[in-house]
Amino acid sequence: MQYVFGPVPSRRLGFSLGVDIIPAKYCTYDCIYCQIGKTTNREIDRRSFFDPQVIINEIIDKTTKIGPVDFITFSGSGEPTLNADLGMLIRELKKNTAIPVAVITNGSLLYLEEVRKDIIEADVVLPSLDAVSEDTFRCINRPHPALAVEKVISGIKTFRKEYSREIWLEIMLIRNINDETIELERMKKIVSGIGAERVQLNTVTRPPSEGSTGRLQDRELARICKLFGPACEIICSFEKTAEIPSQAEWTDIIIETLKRRPLTLEDIVNTTNLSHFQAKGRLRDMEEQGLIKSYLFEDNTFYMAT
Numbered sequence: 572m573q574y575v576f577g578p579v580p581s582r583r584l585g586f587s588l589g590v591d592i593i594p595a596k597y598c599t600y601d602c603i604y605c606q607i608g609k610t611t612n613r614e615i616d617r618r619s620f621f622d623p624q625v626i627i628n629e630i631i632d633k634t635t636k637i638g639p640v641d642f643i644t645f646s647g648s649g650e651p652t653l654n655a656d657l658g659m660l661i662r663e664l665k666k667n668t669a670i671p672v673a674v675i676t677n678g679s680l681l682y683l684e685e686v687r688k689d690i691i692e693a694d695v696v697l698p699s700l701d702a703v704s705e706d707t708f709r710c711i712n713r714p715h716p717a718l719a720v721e722k723v724i725s726g727i728k729t730f731r732k733e734y735s736r737e738i739w740l741e742i743m744l745i746r747n748i749n750d751e752t753i754e755l756e757r758m759k760k761i762v763s764g765i766g767a768e769r770v771q772l773n774t775v776t777r778p779p780s781e782g783s784t785g786r787l788q789d790r791e792l793a794r795i796c797k798l799f800g801p802a803c804e805i806i807c808s809f810e811k812t813a814e815i816p817s818q819a820e821w822t823d824i825i826i827e828t829l830k831r832r833p834l835t836l837e838d839i840v841n842t843t844n845l846s847h848f849q850a851k852g853r854l855r856d857m858e859e860q861g862l863i864k865s866y867l868f869e870d871n872t873f874y875m876a877t
């Protein structure tokens with residue numbers, strides 16, 4: 572599989588089949604917390620990266636071979652709205668499968684009407700907004716020079732007016748950068764003006780692009796969650812366990828997933844339904860074969876494809 576990965580346990584979407592329609596690493600941002608690594612192509616111009624029919628065929632083929640999943644999710648190695656075929660892909664999926672479609676986006680291109688139209692048929696859209704002041708925005712997201720935070724906020728607000736389904740807005744909180752009271756108070760005002768069905772607080776729990784990026788403690792997240800009100804939640808644990816893939820399949824599943832995000836042993840146990848003991852043994856073998864590597868971050872061991 573070239574474009575489809577998983578299904579993987581997702582903190583927000585339960586059990587999700589990932590679709591990656593962006594080459595690593597094209598993005599409109601170069602976030603300091605990015606778990607994929609540094610952006611090599613920071614762009615805002617949309618284009619067709621791959622043959623969309625091949626992507627559709629691959630997704631449909633995969634859905635016929637796996638058990639039930641909660642979502643087909645466009646996410647992956649960069650910003651999915653940079654792919655100009657996204658609208659066609661979503662429309663084709665809606666025609667060919669009953670599985671709900673989710674789009675995880677950084678929201679930066681929602682000021683473009685063509686992007687808003689492209690994702691209007693998704694069942695849920697998950698944009699992010701990590702800052703509301705220009706300095707903080709530049710510090711965290713390191714956007715393409717043509718982007719400004721006002722433009723991003725206004726794009727998300729316009730999309731809200733046009734889109735009747737659910738928007739789940741993610742805020743990545745980073746120690747000493749966007750956890751200051753002034754920024755949070757401003758953020759609260761703007762976020763309540765957007766009117767997302769859910770506001771989801773996250774912090775840096777996976778190895779970030781910049782090693783110095785710090786996470787918030789649980790009690791700090793709880794305090795900020797209270798500040799944002801009843802629509803706000805902290806996203807921090809996997810809730811679902813996967814259907815069991817065959818043993819032959821699971822190595823591929825893990826490698827394809829590890830190419831796009833680092834996982835802990837716990838994540839891999841949830842993805843494969845192997846026991847901890849079995850998963851450890853397989854990971855050790857894969858590491859010895861040079862397929863993956865492991866490293867320590869915040870007291871957790873993460874695995875990543877080499």
Ligand code: SF4
Pocket residue numbers: 598599600601602604605606607610648649650677
């Ligand atoms: S975290 Fe998302 S938006 Fe930020 S650089 Fe990585 S892929 Fe792009």
